[in-house]
Amino acid sequence: MHKKIDVNDHANEIARALERGVLLTTKAGEKVNSMVIGWGHVGRIWERPVFVAYVRTCRYTHELLDANPEFTVNVPVGGFDRRAFAICGAKSGRDMDKIAAAGLTISAPETVSVPGIKEFPLTLECRVIYREAQTAARLPEEIRRRFYTVETEDHVAYYGEITAAYLIED
Numbered sequence: 001m002h003k004k005i006d007v008n009d010h011a012n013e014i015a016r017a018l019e020r021g022v023l024l025t026t027k028a029g030e031k032v033n034s035m036v037i038g039w040g041h042v043g044r045i046w047e048r049p050v051f052v053a054y055v056r057t058c059r060y061t062h063e064l065l066d067a068n069p070e071f072t073v074n075v076p077v078g079g080f081d082r083r084a085f086a087i088c089g090a091k092s093g094r095d096m097d098k099i100a101a102a103g104l105t106i107s108a109p110e111t112v113s114v115p116g117i118k119e120f121p122l123t124l125e126c127r128v129i130y131r132e133a134q135t136a137a138r139l140p141e142e143i144r145r146r147f148y149t150v151e152t153e154d155h156v157a158y159y160g161e162i163t164a165a166y167l168i169e170d
């Protein structure tokens with residue numbers, strides 16, 4: 001069961017959760033994949049609510065987003081099994097089925113083709129309406145040196161229009 005929420009009522013909670021990591025889930029064909037993200041934000045642009053995620057071009061998630069420009073953001077509520085992060089935040093979906101390995105349960109979506117994750121119940125369904133490759137060369141040297149040493153580490157900003165927001169309840 002889904003309990004509808006107003007994303008603005010949870011923006012603070014989402015920002016706090018991002019400090020420790022949340023999941024970003026994608027799906028192309030039959031392949032569902034979750035990765036941990038720490039950078040992102042809820043906002044508003046073009047008269048729409050959006051979640052902006054920053055994904056490095058080397059990630060399998062980047063490939064999946066190119067194939068199917070939809071994602072869900074999966075935020076923990078209360079406690080959760082940190083082992084899911086050890087897998088989804090360090091292993092690549094190119095090499096394994098991370099959903100199965102992390103013992104995650106997918107949950108049918110409402111408005112996109114990408115499922116939510118029951119164990120991370122605060123869910124934003126998003127459709128990418130804009131993407132922008134960042135240019136590391138434009139950053140202050142201190143940031144560039146710390147975060148970008150090779151080109152495959154560059155980020156793409158994905159602006160996902162939030163098409164549904166809810167808590168997954170059993």
Ligand SMILES: Cc1cc2nc3c(=O)[nH]c(=O)nc-3n(C[C@H](O)[C@H](O)[C@H](O)COP(=O)(O)O)c2cc1C
Nearest residue numbers: 021036037038039055056060061089090091092093
């Ligand atoms: C706490 C934490 C935050 C992370 N934040 C991001 C992020 O915002 N963007 C990103 O591209 N990778 C981030 N990562 C790294 C990816 O989660 C990791 O490389 C993952 O294995 C990529 O999976 P994939 O290849 O299946 O897409 C983060 C990892 C951790 C542990």
